[in-house]
Amino acid sequence: MEALIQQALPTIHLFFGPDPDWKQVFLSILTPLFLLGTAVEYLYLKKVGRSFFFRKQEVMTNMLLGGTYQAMEVVWYALFVSVFMEWLYSFRVATIEVTPLNFLGLLFGIEFCYYWFHRASHRIRWFWCAHVVHHSGENMTTTTAMRQSLFYAVNLHQIFWAPMLIIGFPVWAVLLAYGVNLGYQYFVHTQAVDKLPRWFEFVFNTPSHHRVHHGRNAEYIDKNYGGVLIIWDRLFGTFEPEVAAVDYGIVRQPTTNNIWTLNTHEWRDMFSDALKPGPLWQRIKHIWAPPEWVRPGLADQSNLRDKPTPAATAKA
Template sequence: MIELIQETIATIVPTLEQWLGGPVDWKQIILIGLAPVFIATFLVEWWLMRRRKQDAHFKGKDILTNLNLGGAYQVFELLVHALFFMAAMHWVYDQRVFNVPVNIWTIVPLFVLLEFCYYVFHRSSHRVRWFWCAHVVHHSGEHMNLSTAMRQSMLYSLTGYWLFFTPLMLIGVSPEITLAMYAVDLAYQYFVHTESVRKLPAWYEYVFVTPSHHRVHHARNPQYIDKNYGGVLIIFDRLFGTFAPEEEPVEYGIVRQVHSHNILTLNFHEFIDMVRDMAKPGPLLQRLKHLWAPPEWQRANPDAPPSDRQAPI
């Protein structure tokens, strides 16, 4: 089966590269191809929750905003990532130290490695402000339904998400295969953005990311913030102490909530706030620290009384 997929990709890649004018971003190709499945599943979810009279999280403006953000993300990724950053990925791949075959024996270990790379990327997207500038878009929604998964940022490529997956390319996995596996990871995540499923069997909840886990991840309740980073597997959260079970009801959104349906505001508000923080007077290193410090970090005000100063994190 794996060999058949590889042969199919090898057959159609040259045609797509010629049509697109550059290397193919299989992540976007696969996700766009799955769009009808995503939309159909969302409609089923909406119908089911209406029958249960539990459709409070289905707000027309929010759903339209999610769709607009998802569409803008897809277009931007195709135009910018596929034409520019795929070339950078191929440069990294040219520096590989091995040639890892992708077959029935290696695909599962490689996917687990990709999931670990995703865990590191996702955790960094919450704890490093530069990456949070992109990821904050996904968390700014105050309602949870499958359309929330489409709430994505146009800035992901520019902030460098793909750098976290370069270890696979360095060991000899091509960018096309890496991004195809990442697409599978993201496709799975679409289905955990829901209130319609409460708990799954205990063994599944222990190993895999579930809707319950991901509701926690989207919460702004203090005990839930920065928990459950896994995409498909929850095991790395359990290993590294970032797991939290769903106990009390979830309040969705971000701490500094942005009440807007304008996709430009949603895409750029945190980046603008970060630049403004960097522009404030002070030592250069402290100003630059806003790039890599956690999103909540603020410089101490040297003119304020000691009790009013916020200690750096």
């Protein structure tokens, strides 16, 4: 497998530079397939009278968020991420050759790491500040997969891939495996697919499972964290089947399509909460506690997103 990569390197370097982010390389190569998938999804939904899910303004916002996210990823990889991940790799206990079979094992390992990264992105406010952008869409189409934060690049989420680096997989392979994981997830952001065969639904993340993940219904919040597989959710008690109609968005929904506001509102709220008077240890707890955590004696916090309001529950 490494031999095939070596053969492709001159072309990759021509378009992506001498030290490419292989996650971005893979996703860029897949972009025509992503756009084709979105076109097919739209035409199908239009045929069955459900193209109203493609709200023009939201689709444009999703694409703008995706474009700025990609640009920041490229810049921050060059400035920091490459060095940081190579530093983590320097602590490896072995050096693993990337054969097709080993890469399959890496994909499985990355999926396990992704489950915990995704779970932390909901249960630790620092990581939620970036992830909230993805959940702020009030619809579900494949373009929702593009709805990503500028600040994923800078919130140090790369630490979740450290186990694979320390085991001995090289940085390029870890990033490529992560890109494969994200590439699969593009296609689970859709309402054009109902339920897949039961065996597939039992093992893999599917559009039905991921619709649940994007719901702000009380029973759906913080469920179905899997990227490619759903087995970790079943094992760790975070699985929820799609039964009730999904109410998309977040509980305290921003009413804007301004991409800067969408990227920054939760950071602003978190630091605002942390700067309010009180014991230092409670103030800094706003950074690592769950997003809905309420500091004792501080009742006016701005983002209790995991506590559904009566209106949100009724809408669901």
